[in-house]
Amino acid sequence: MSNKVRLLLVGLAVVVIAVLAWFFLLDPLRGDIATAEDQIEEEQARLSQAQTRLAQAEATREEGRRNQARLLELAKIMPASDEVPSLLLQIQDLADQSGIDFIAITPGDSQESGVVGYKILPLELEFRGTFFDVSDFVYRAEQMVAGPGRLLAVKDLQLGLADSGDALAGKVSPKLTVSMTMYAFVAEPTAKAAGTTQSAQTTGSNATTSTTNK
Numbered sequence: 057m058s059n060k061v062r063l064l065l066v067g068l069a070v071v072v073i074a075v076l077a078w079f080f081l082l083d084p085l086r087g088d089i090a091t092a093e094d095q096i097e098e099e100q101a102r103l104s105q106a107q108t109r110l111a112q113a114e115a116t117r118e119e120g121r122r123n124q125a126r127l128l129e130l131a132k133i134m135p136a137s138d139e140v141p142s143l144l145l146q147i148q149d150l151a152d153q154s155g156i157d158f159i160a161i162t163p164g165d166s167q168e169s170g171v172v173g174y175k176i177l178p179l180e181l182e183f184r185g186t187f188f189d190v191s192d193f194v195y196r197a198e199q200m201v202a203g204p205g206r207l208l209a210v211k212d213l214q215l216g217l218a219d220s221g222d223a224l225a226g227k228v229s230p231k232l233t234v235s236m237t238m239y240a241f242v243a244e245p246t247a248k249a250a251g252t253t254q255s256a257q258t259t260g261s262n263a264t265t266s267t268t269n270k
Contacts, residue, residue: 129204132204134242143163144163147161147181151198155185156183158181159261163179175242181235183236190232212235213234213237216232
């Protein structure tokens with residue numbers, strides 16, 4: 057056998073081996089690599105979705121915290137009950153800061169406001185102080201809600217000049233006697249408010265039906 061024929065046979069054998077290696081080794085390996093790449097892409101997509109859901113959950117939780125803080129503030133501004141003792145303490149604190157002298161504080165019974173959602177708690181206040189003390193007290197009372205504290209509104213204010221010889225002589229600021237009606241607000245239960253609305257709708261419906269029957 058000539059060298060030329062041997063070289064041809066060796067070359068043919070190398071080609072056969074290369075083809076067999078391709079079909080039995082490299083091609084399945086490429087398929088496995090492609091499958092692995094597809095799985096990696098799927099896992100990356102799932103990871104991205106999970107990260108998106110996690111970000112949404114974090115945002116929802118943070119929003120829940122903010123809403124809870126707002127609800128706590130609202131509960132302080134307009135509680136679900138009168139909470140008269142704590143209210144009187146807050147008003148007394150305002151009086152101490154303003155420099156007025158209380159004579160009496162008389163809380164009344166909470167009453168309907170005519171608006172669904174809250175009731176009114178009237179307070180009758182009697183105290184003494186200079187004009188600037190009274191002005192400071194009124195300002196602090198109406199701004200207490202920013203604390204946050206109870207929501208207060210001055211409804212009526214009557215001033216009188218207290219007897220003071222030094223004040224009448226212009227030596228000191230005159231003292232005033234003050235009678236004030238102040239409103240605090242109490243939240244109505246949601247169920248009661250909803251029941252009131254439903255009752256009003258039912259009454260209106262019955263009235264319409266009665267008119268139609270006539």
